[in-house]
Amino acid sequence: MSHGDEAGRAAERVARESYGRLVAFLAARTRDVAGAEDALGEAFAAALRLWPADGVPDNPDAWLLTVARRRQTDAIRRRQTRTAGEEHLTLIADEIAAASEEGATLPDRRLALMFACAHPAIERGLRAPLILQTILGMTAEDISAAFLVPPATMGQRLVRAKTRIRDAGIPFRIPDKEELGERMQAVLDAIYAAYAKGWNEVGQQGVPEIAGEALWLGRLVVSLMPTEPEPKGMLALMYYAESRRAARRAANGAYVPLEEQDTSLWDDSQIRLAEQLLHEANAGGPTGRYQLEAAIQSAHTGRRLSGAANWPIVVQLYDHLYALTRSPVVILNRAVALAEVDGPAAALAALAPLAQDRRMQGYQPYWAARGHLLARTGATAEAREAFTVALGLTTDDAVTAYLNGQMARLSSH
Amino acid sequence: MQFLLLINGDESRFNTEPQGETPVSPEFVAYTEAMKKAGVWIGGDRLKPTRHGARVRVRDGKAVVLDGPYADAKEQLGGYYMIDVPSLDEAVEWATRCPAARYGTIDVRPLADISR
Numbered sequence: 271m272s273h274g275d276e277a278g279r280a281a282e283r284v285a286r287e288s289y290g291r292l293v294a295f296l297a298a299r300t301r302d303v304a305g306a307e308d309a310l311g312e313a314f315a316a317a318l319r320l321w322p323a324d325g326v327p328d329n330p331d332a333w334l335l336t337v338a339r340r341r342q343t344d345a346i347r348r349r350q351t352r353t354a355g356e357e358h359l360t361l362i363a364d365e366i367a368a369a370s371e372e373g374a375t376l377p378d379r380r381l382a383l384m385f386a387c388a389h390p391a392i393e394r395g396l397r398a399p400l401i402l403q404t405i406l407g408m409t410a411e412d413i414s415a416a417f418l419v420p421p422a423t424m425g426q427r428l429v430r431a432k433t434r435i436r437d438a439g440i441p442f443r444i445p446d447k448e449e450l451g452e453r454m455q456a457v458l459d460a461i462y463a464a465y466a467k468g469w470n471e472v473g474q475q476g477v478p479e480i481a482g483e484a485l486w487l488g489r490l491v492v493s494l495m496p497t498e499p500e501p502k503g504m505l506a507l508m509y510y511a512e513s514r515r516a517a518r519r520a521a522n523g524a525y526v527p528l529e530e531q532d533t534s535l536w537d538d539s540q541i542r543l544a545e546q547l548l549h550e551a552n553a554g555g556p557t558g559r560y561q562l563e564a565a566i567q568s569a570h571t572g573r574r575l576s577g578a579a580n581w582p583i584v585v586q587l588y589d590h591l592y593a594l595t596r597s598p599v600v601i602l603n604r605a606v607a608l609a610e611v612d613g614p615a616a617a618l619a620a621l622a623p624l625a626q627d628r629r630m631q632g633y634q635p636y637w638a639a640r641g642h643l644l645a646r647t648g649a650t651a652e653a654r655e656a657f658t659v660a661l662g663l664t665t666d667d668a669v670t671a672y673l674n675g676q677m678a679r680l681s682s683h
Numbered sequence: 684m685q686f687l688l689l690i691n692g693d694e695s696r697f698n699t700e701p702q703g704e705t706p707v708s709p710e711f712v713a714y715t716e717a718m719k720k721a722g723v724w725i726g727g728d729r730l731k732p733t734r735h736g737a738r739v740r741v742r743d744g745k746a747v748v749l750d751g752p753y754a755d756a757k758e759q760l761g762g763y764y765m766i767d768v769p770s771l772d773e774a775v776e777w778a779t780r781c782p783a784a785r786y787g788t789i790d791v792r793p794l795a796d797i798s799r
Contacts, residue, residue, distance in 0.1 A: 395772075418775055632721035661710070662717025665779050 278322035283486075285317040290405045294383040295365075295376055296358050300440040303383075303404055303432040313337035314407055330374060335363050379539040380405055381494040382442040387431075388456040389440045397433050397460035398467075403428055404481055405490070416480040416497055417469045451558075454495070458504045458560060461487045465508055484508070492547075499554035502547045503561035509544035510567035513537040524671035529610075534573040541571055562591045581610040598627050599635075606639050614646035634663035641676060650680050685725065685794040688764040693757065694732045694786025705711065712781035718766060723777065727764035734761040 289310060296306035313334045327333040330384075339359045365376065387400040399417060402408045414424035434440070445453040461484055468481025488505040495501050517535035520526050548564045566587045573579040588604035591597075601624055609617035621640060624630040640657035654677065661673045699777065707715075707729070718724035730736075732752030740747045752759075761783070768774050778789040 418779060419772060420775075423771075628722060632717070632723070637717075637720075655716075658713045659717045659720045662713035662715065663721075663780060 281321035281326050282318060284326045284330050285314065285321055285334075286407050288334055289314045289317070289407045290380055291376060291378055292331060292334060292362065293404055293407075294379040296362055297386075297404070298379040298382055299361065300358055301436050301442065303435055303440070304385075304429065305358070307404070307432075308644050309342065310334060310338050312341045328627075334362075335359060339363065342673070378494065378670065381491065382444060383452060384457050384460075384491070385445060386435055386440050388453070388460045389435070390456070391434060391438050391440055392431055394459075396427055397456065398464040399424060399428060400431050401457075401460050401487065402480075402483060404466055408483065412479075416464075429567070454498065454500060455559070457491065458500060461491065462504055462507075462560070465511075469511060481512075485512070497554065499551040499556070502551035502554065502559050502560040503558060505563045506544040506547035506551060506564040507560055507567060509540045509547065510564060510571070511635055512591055513540035513544065513571075519668055522671060525668040525677060526672070527580070528570060536571070537572055541574075545571075546681065557590070559591065559594055562594065566591070581607055585611055590608070598624055599633075600632050602630070602633075602636055602639060609643055609646070614643040617643050618647065632663065634660050634669070637663060638669075638673060638676075641673075645676070645680055654680055684769065684771075684774075685765060685767050685796065686771075687792045687794065688727075688766065688774070688778050688781060689760055689790040689792060690762040690764075690781065690783045690787055691758040691790060692761055692783060694752075694759040694761055696786060714758065714780060714782055715764075717780070718764065718777065723766045723768050723773075725765040725767055727762070729762040730760060733759050747751075761787065 292310055293303070293306045296309065297303045300306065315373065316337055317334060321327070341416045342359060362376075383404055384401055387404060388397040392400065395417075399413045401412075402413050403410065410425035410428055411421040412419040413428075417424065419427075444450070464487065465481055465484035466678075468479070468484060483676070485505075485508055488501070488508050491501040492505050511534050514528070514531060516537065517531040517533070518526055545568060548561070548568055551561050551564070566584055569580045569583045569587065584607040587606060588600055588607060592604060602621065605617045605620040608620055618640075621636075621643070624636060630636045637656045637660035640661060642651045644650075644656055645655035657673050657677050657680070661670060661677075664670055664673070684729040715724065715727065718727075733753060736751050738751065738753065739752065740749075763783075764777075766777060768777065771791065774791045774793070778784060778791050781789050783789065
């Protein structure tokens with residue numbers, strides 16, 4: 271990457287930071303997210319175009335506001351009407367002027383906006399797209415590519431969700447203590463869902479970008495809630511995953527499962543970031559879902575030092591995680607770890623409850639894990655059937671190559 | 684909700700048989716098996732190339748029957764699946780897994796369900 275690209279990206283970051291803060295500030299006042307986006311949209315587009323080439327202005331917020339107000343004035347002149355947007359922009363400009371006189375910055379309402387986007391009244395699957403759009407200014411088109419939804423459909427859904435925020439009177443505030451745990455979980459789940467989209471589809475054009483955006487959001491929530499342990503747990507989990515990016519693909523492009531990864535390819539600096547965050551999270555309070563998942567990943571990194579993963583600890587951590595989440599995916603992952611402690615037959619027995627679970631029947635990792643365990647018990651025909659289903663469920667060429675390799679190994683035995 | 688996944692493409696590429704008797708590729712076997720195991724599969728088949736079929740129109744009381752292949756179309760319907768999933772999003776997800784999506788086009792169409 272050239273320096274020019276890096277400078278361009280840095281300028282884009284500043285533009286998105288500023289845009290997100292201004293949208294959040296306006297929307298928190300008016301509860302009108304779409305209105306806030308409309309008022310600032312053209313100015314933001316201009317910033318994305320101009321700043322990478324001309325450099326970032328001294329006061330990005332003021333620049334965006336000035337341009338936004340000028341565009342609004344032009345629009346009003348053309349249409350001879352007054353819009354609410356203009357009043358909002360005037361209001362916010364006055365506050366910025368007042369703040370800069372006092373040497374202060376505009377209050378950051380992005381956390382409150384994230385809580386509004388991940389409110390229980392907003393459909394779960396839309397929370398991540400909504401946060402990506404309102405906080406980072408991502409377009410419906412870019413978001414739709416990651417979420418496998420046609421762009422127009424994603425656009426309509428986002429518009430509806432914003433209308434709902436306004437009409438349902440969803441508050442723009444940090445929830446009270448008794449509510450905070452659950453509501454924060456929803457915000458973190460949305461951000462992590464965005465990360466997982468980018469993670470699963472690594473290698474597809476245009477998609478990996480979203481993992482980077484999710485990491486940014488992860489750092490943002492940690493900075494906005496510095497005393498809460500769970501955001502740190504989530505960010506740690508993301509960094510553990512990031513640290514293994516280079517080890518996830520073999521030379522031929524095939525997917526490499528964690529147990530078989532070359533640990534010398536793991537990225538030390540990211541592991542250190544993750545360990546530090548996990549340490550802070552553990553010191554900071556009760557153990558939540560993301561802290562536990564990060565702790566499991568931490569146990570895996572032990573393999574880099576000692577050569578052997580601490581599987582009994584991993585199984586125990588999955589037990590705690592299951593008690594907390596009751597998730598079938600946790601049963602699956604626990605069974606895979608259990609195979610390393612008590613053998614594949616015990617692991618298959620632990621998987622048995624999932625055979626009735628319809629969600630798992632369409633879940634590629636379930637069939638891949640089943641095939642792997644069956645192969646190890648010598649049940650070749652059943653293993654072949656499971657790998658076949660796993661192949662039919664994947665869209666990832668790397669996973670296809672891995673599963674075909676597993677099938678070929680079955681034949682040679 | 685029931686959906687048809689309509690597999691369109693250049694039939695000279697996906698039907699290489701003499702009589703439509705080419706064995707089903709391992710990718711399609713796996714895909715179909717996955718649909719069945721996931722409990723979404725209702726039906727589906729490959730279609731023989733257009734030259735085995737005909738196009739029929741009745742205009743001004745007169746039937747016009749055209750034998751395939753048809754010069755005007757770059758893509759032909761080559762096969763279909765019928766599936767039952769909770770939403771369009773899931774139908775689209777299944778379509779992305781279809782082996783033919785890599786070289787052809789999968790139309791995802793919900794059934795209007797007029798008989799109910």
